[in-house]
Amino acid sequence: MSANISRNESSLSPRSLYILIIFQVLQSLMLIGTGIYRLLESPWLLSVIPLSINEIAKDAPAVLVNEMSFIFVGTILLALALFMLSRRYTAWLLSILVQGGLLLYSLIAYYQGNPRYDVMISGVILVFYLNQRTIQTAFRSNAENVL
Amino acid sequence: MTENQEMIDLTLLRRYEPVIRYTGGECFYPFSVERYIKQCSLWLHRPKIPDVCLVPTGSLTLERLTQQRPNGFDSIQYVKFIEPLDLVELAKLSISSTMKSLTGVEDQDSFRAGLGRLARVGYVSRLLDALFSLTLLLRGRVPGDTAKAAALTYQQMQAEQESFCYYGRVHRQEGWIVLQYWFFYPFNNWRTGFFGINDHEGDWEMISIYCTDGSTSDNPSDPVESIRPVWVAYASHDFAGDDLRRRWDDPEVEKLGEHPLVYSGAGSHASYFSKGEYLAEVELPFLTPIRRVWNWIETIWVNTLRQAGAEAEKSEINVFRIPFIDYARGDGITIGPGQEKTWQAALIDPLPGWVKDYRGLWGLYAKDPISGENAPAGPMYNRDGTVRKSWYDPVGWCGLDKITPPEQALEVLHEQRSINLKRREELVLEVEQSVEELKRFGLETAALQGIAHMETIYDQQISHVDALSEELDKKRQEICLIDDRLNALDKYEKELASGDYGPLRAHIHRAHLPWTETELRLSRLAEAYSAVSIGVLMIGIVLLVVFASHYILFGLAVMIGALIFIESSFRRRLSRLATSLSVALAVVTVLVLLFEFFWQVVVVLVLLAGLYIVWENVREISG
Numbered sequence: 001m002s003a004n005i006s007r008n009e010s011s012l013s014p015r016s017l018y019i020l021i022i023f024q025v026l027q028s029l030m031l032i033g034t035g036i037y038r039l040l041e042s043p044w045l046l047s048v049i050p051l052s053i054n055e056i057a058k059d060a061p062a063v064l065v066n067e068m069s070f071i072f073v074g075t076i077l078l079a080l081a082l083f084m085l086s087r088r089y090t091a092w093l094l095s096i097l098v099q100g101g102l103l104l105y106s107l108i109a110y111y112q113g114n115p116r117y118d119v120m121i122s123g124v125i126l127v128f129y130l131n132q133r134t135i136q137t138a139f140r141s142n143a144e145n146v147l
Numbered sequence: 148m149t150e151n152q153e154m155i156d157l158t159l160l161r162r163y164e165p166v167i168r169y170t171g172g173e174c175f176y177p178f179s180v181e182r183y184i185k186q187c188s189l190w191l192h193r194p195k196i197p198d199v200c201l202v203p204t205g206s207l208t209l210e211r212l213t214q215q216r217p218n219g220f221d222s223i224q225y226v227k228f229i230e231p232l233d234l235v236e237l238a239k240l241s242i243s244s245t246m247k248s249l250t251g252v253e254d255q256d257s258f259r260a261g262l263g264r265l266a267r268v269g270y271v272s273r274l275l276d277a278l279f280s281l282t283l284l285l286r287g288r289v290p291g292d293t294a295k296a297a298a299l300t301y302q303q304m305q306a307e308q309e310s311f312c313y314y315g316r317v318h319r320q321e322g323w324i325v326l327q328y329w330f331f332y333p334f335n336n337w338r339t340g341f342f343g344i345n346d347h348e349g350d351w352e353m354i355s356i357y358c359t360d361g362s363t364s365d366n367p368s369d370p371v372e373s374i375r376p377v378w379v380a381y382a383s384h385d386f387a388g389d390d391l392r393r394r395w396d397d398p399e400v401e402k403l404g405e406h407p408l409v410y411s412g413a414g415s416h417a418s419y420f421s422k423g424e425y426l427a428e429v430e431l432p433f434l435t436p437i438r439r440v441w442n443w444i445e446t447i448w449v450n451t452l453r454q455a456g457a458e459a460e461k462s463e464i465n466v467f468r469i470p471f472i473d474y475a476r477g478d479g480i481t482i483g484p485g486q487e488k489t490w491q492a493a494l495i496d497p498l499p500g501w502v503k504d505y506r507g508l509w510g511l512y513a514k515d516p517i518s519g520e521n522a523p524a525g526p527m528y529n530r531d532g533t534v535r536k537s538w539y540d541p542v543g544w545c546g547l548d549k550i551t552p553p554e555q556a557l558e559v560l561h562e563q564r565s566i567n568l569k570r571r572e573e574l575v576l577e578v579e580q581s582v583e584e585l586k587r588f589g590l591e592t593a594a595l596q597g598i599a600h601m602e603t604i605y606d607q608q609i610s611h612v613d614a615l616s617e618e619l620d621k622k623r624q625e626i627c628l629i630d631d632r633l634n635a636l637d638k639y640e641k642e643l644a645s646g647d648y649g650p651l652r653a654h655i656h657r658a659h660l661p662w663t664e665t666e667l668r669l670s671r672l673a674e675a676y677s678a679v680s681i682g683v684l685m686i687g688i689v690l691l692v693v694f695a696s697h698y699i700l701f702g703l704a705v706m707i708g709a710l711i712f713i714e715s716s717f718r719r720r721l722s723r724l725a726t727s728l729s730v731a732l733a734v735v736t737v738l739v740l741l742f743e744f745f746w747q748v749v750v751v752l753v754l755l756a757g758l759y760i761v762w763e764n765v766r767e768i769s770g
Binding site for chain 1: 453726
């Protein structure tokens, strides 16, 4: 029974794969886009009023860490989405791990009163999609080195 | 029963008697009930009053055991094999076994547990195991020194006169000749001797061989030679029905000549087809509702949401059960024909009094509410005095009641085909009649159409025609099904005629298999870690409460996180752990989103449903 299921489910239709990749590309673009936007929006970068060195020093690390991280994570997810086209198990595993990390971050941010609902919603959709039995089986069947 | 029949039965039993291989370190072997009873006292338990000794040690015989005694409802008769050791005896025994272990002159076939059972299962099961051990303090149980004393007494009795007995019964039922071999062990020391579930005095085990008689009235032959084994079933813990049974020609049924080889579980004496270490699980009654809720969630998760992960867990260990290992290694002594130690056979037909008339327990009644530590009743009875299924229906006990003995198979197949053919003929006739009726009504209905004052009758007629059509369709469907069945029977007849009785294992739903070498290949470190982890966690919680109560939640999270991480590393399941963590975080996030935006979520879902319906309809219109 389980062998039959595995055989049937390992043949993932390209449409499901494309949907997954499109979702992930959209999410990564959203992360990169909002990251760049917030970076540009931040007062120390584009302020018309010259800021003092102290003010820049106070704001810069937080903005950099937050928004640059989003751009970085977005870029990684974009790369992973492309790797998923060749159905690499490692790409699937890293994707679900990064999504988990994003969800953890967004939950902590929510707890601290700075919720990122966009990250939450996209993360939830992608984690459940990545964890679909058909998707997981398709990637696992291609696994060479499972941890 | 005639003397000749008795001789035939005994010859049959002797011909196929099993060879039993025990695990090194086993202390008890099949013994004579008569000699055991002579060593026992008979007791009566009634609720709320102290137990009463009915017959003291030294005076009990099989005859006295079976005397009818009016005891009243809720009373339990039991025999007591071992009196608790006094301090001097216990000290002697302890010193002797310590000396043996220190000087390295332990029994040649002493037991080494090897990889502990706890290393083979997850942390939830280990936590439950700790709870189970604690319940033993509250439940009734066989005292710890009883097993040692029983082993000592048994050794003394065997030293006087060594014997290994079985009690055979030949039962004829539904074309089967069932050879039942009953084995009585003076003690089950699975818990104290082999880290198992329970200890109890007295232990009945059984294996059955299901034979058929190849001789016919036209061709009478030797009454023993014509009888051939077809199936064999070994009693083993909570397994029942089809899973217990194997076909005689199944390679899993090892044989020495015509004698099936049985591997006996150390201390538990459960019987297995293959040697190895088996997982036996116990579910605590109070966890049953939680398990049901868990199963319900799991079903939704896997079947409705089509999420992965849970189906992999399902095939493994149930986390709500406590795991125990039954060691059936077959590296101890072997008893049976052609071996150094052989059987003394006793036929229990006609039924002796100790089988038929004694419904009490064959050892100490430990007052354990879940019965694991109470002795069992005899071969014929359950603990509550009702007759065992394996006794009154040995064929149904292993699910054989739906199987036709091979010699009768063709005859039964022909009968079944005749029944099908007869039904087909009836149906064909009924269909012809229905067609005629339907045509007549159809014609009449057509004639009534459009006549003003006949509208009501016309409507009734239409309904009747519809009903007749439906009925006709059902009959035609049934004819079609019967044709399929007849075809299948024809095909099966050819297979039977060529001696092909189908796949060997098709009847097995859940085969009880020993652990494989790969599963046992965990490191010593993993074993040590498994043994101490739960205890360390509990101590850690206490230390947290005492010294850092402000950080209790954080500390708990860190400790449990570390436990899970180490566990997953040992089991090479880090990727599964990562996936599970991401899924868990997603579930929590969904709850947060629902909490914050419940009504918006509802609106979005309704909108999505609306869009889906529109899309479906548009697609239909556009063809």
